[in-house]
Amino acid sequence: MREQGGPAWIALAGALALAACGSEPAPAPSATPAAPPSELPDAPPSAEPEPSSAPVISTSKTASAVSATYAPQDECADKPGWPTFRKALGSAIKGRDVEGMAALASADVTLDYGGGSGIAELKKRLTDPASGLWKELDAILPLGCAVEGGLAAMPWVFWNVPDDIDSYSAMLVLGDDTPLLAKPGGKAVGAAGWQIVGIDPLDFAPKAPATRVTLRDGGKGYVETERLRSLLDYRLIAEPKGGTWQITAFIAGD
The missing domain is CATH 2.30.30.40 (SH3 Domains)
Known part of the structure; x- marks a missing residue:
């Protein structure tokens, strides 16, 4: 659901949610025109599909493989400006650097679904030991990064959950x-x-x-x-802005 004044990633999450509610994706266009029925070769009666040698690791949002695993992947590493942003993020988290984290966040960074947002609120929460935010950031760092619509999400699994999963x-x-x-x-x-x-x-x-x-x-x-x-634990959403990346949300729940 897109909240009034929310960042672009909330709109994207809403679109993904609509897809999960039953809409079927349009079929992918064929690279070559399909042959007329009269020209299609007959398959041998006993023909069976060739077994796949690919590892059973799913990166799609479909439930085609019940044995799929979701080990962290990094889809962000080759995006312009991401390596610099990721290095700065890691340094700020490791050093518990409140000002460093604030410098990486957008002015309207979203922090919860109750209206909590902004740099001042981010600093307040990071300096409050009871918030546990540094621990949450520690946990996110090794869990990869996914890309959807030009936005980045950590952990990677956040945008790679199969549609039939609650x-x-x-x-x-x-x-x-x-x-x-x-x-x-x-x-x-x-x-x-x-x-x-x-x-x-x-x-x-x-x-x-x-x-x-x-x-x-x-x-x-x-x-x-x-x-x-x-799957609804803390995630960090970042967007490319002005030639660099900025944290536009650090939030948990749904």
Whole structure:
């Protein structure tokens, strides 16, 4: 939903939400004209598709592969000005540099869905230990960067969630080797690293040692709770402005 006075990324998020509500994308144009029916060759009766040798890693928003994983990717590195911005961002976060972060943000940076915005408010929150914003920024840095409509989003998964996923009841499993457990503290019964898994949001306890999850293929088990990250957790949105990148939102929720 686009809020009055909100940045361009909110409009983009609204367009993506409409797509998730049932509209079907237009078919991609063919590179060459289709042959008339009379000219189409007959396929052998027993012809089967060739098996794919590509790794099962999805970067699309479709649910074509239930075993897809969503390890961080960097789609921003080759964008003009991004390397300089990313280096400055990392330095400011590592040094807990409030003024450095403020210099990277737009004047109307959005900070919540209740109207919180602006440089002064950003500084106030960064200097408040109770806000935990530095910890949230630490967590975002290694999770990649996605691009949509010229805007950048960190973490990468934020703009790469399949359309059939309800972000309120799903989480990303962090780590390459995170196992699926038979029970809390039990033996590993499978791999869960970088998968999007379903949870019961009403039963989720952030301090519990493990959380019961459902894999996309229907498998069930437990994952250590500290290895789970909400799909609606904090994300940083940046836009190219005046030859550089500026943070236009640092926000959680929906």
